[in-house]
Amino acid sequence: xxxxxxxxxxDFPPAGLGRRMAAICYDTLLCIALxxxxxxxxxxxxxxxxxxxxxxxxxxxxxxDADPLLSSILLMTLFGFFARFxxxxxxxxxxxxxxxxxxxxDGTAISLWQALLRFVVAIASWLCLGxxxxxxxxxxxxxxxxxxxxxxxxxxVPRTKI
Numbered sequence: 337x338x339x340x341x342x343x344x345x346x347d348f349p350p351a352g353l354g355r356r357m358a359a360i361c362y363d364t365l366l367c368i369a370l371x372x373x374x375x376x377x378x379x380x381x382x383x384x385x386x387x388x389x390x391x392x393x394x395x396x397x398x399x400x401d402a403d404p405l406l407s408s409i410l411l412m413t414l415f416g417f418f419a420r421f422x423x424x425x426x427x428x429x430x431x432x433x434x435x436x437x438x439x440x441x442d443g444t445a446i447s448l449w450q451a452l453l454r455f456v457v458a459i460a461s462w463l464c465l466g467x468x469x470x471x472x473x474x475x476x477x478x479x480x481x482x483x484x485x486x487x488x489x490x491x492x493v494p495r496t497k498i
Contacts, residue, residue, distance in 0.1 A: 339444035342426045342437060348491035350478035351436040353469065356490065362430030367414060374413045378406055419451040427493075437493045446488050453486035 382400075383391045394400050421428040426437040426445055438446060438454070446454070461468020461481050468481030475484075483489055 339440065339447070341444050342439055344493060344496060345443055346494075347443075348437075348493055351490040351492045352478055353472050355434050355436050355492065356469065356472070356480070359428070359430040359434040359436055362433055363428050364430075366429055367417060370413060370417055371410050374410060375406065378409060415452065415455050418455055419448060422446055422451045422454065423448055435493055435495060436490050438488050438490050440487070441489055446486070450486040450488055454482045454488060457482035457485045 379391065382394075386394065400406075418428060421431075422438050423445055425432075426439050431437060440446060457468065458480075461471075472478045472480045472483075477489065479489065
């Protein structure tokens with residue numbers, strides 16, 4: 337399968353930890369909104385099956401607490417959000433605002449498999465109290481654990497003039 341070249345083309349410098357964190361903060365707000373909408377739709381579907389009174393009773397009894405199906409759906413929704421942006425344009429909305437892009441070292445878009453690796457290892461990096469992200473402070477190419485493991489890089493791209 338051929339990979340498409342991302343635009344703008346060029347040899348760009350690696351993105352630093354500050355830009356990464358700024359893009360993450362921006363994307364976090366978008367992800368929270370996405371997860372709220374997904375949860376709302378999930379609860380509406382549940383209500384369609386058991387009715388409003390049944391859903392209220394399930395909720396009050398604690399039967400919906402730590403719902404594994406909802407947790408799985410939310411995790412897949414988050415992955416879908418990141419995978420769609422990373423594999424097509426190389427940038428989430430937060431990354432666009434902060435001028436960073438994920439790509440192969442040759443400037444092409446990453447694959448779905450690499451997006452999955454990035455996603456899983458980034459979660460592991462957060463679970464290690466952010467150690468995987470702080471790794472970029474010691475790496476000469478400013479790579480985090482998920483960059484290293486997925487063989488991708490995060491670069492600063494120049495702003496395009498309209």
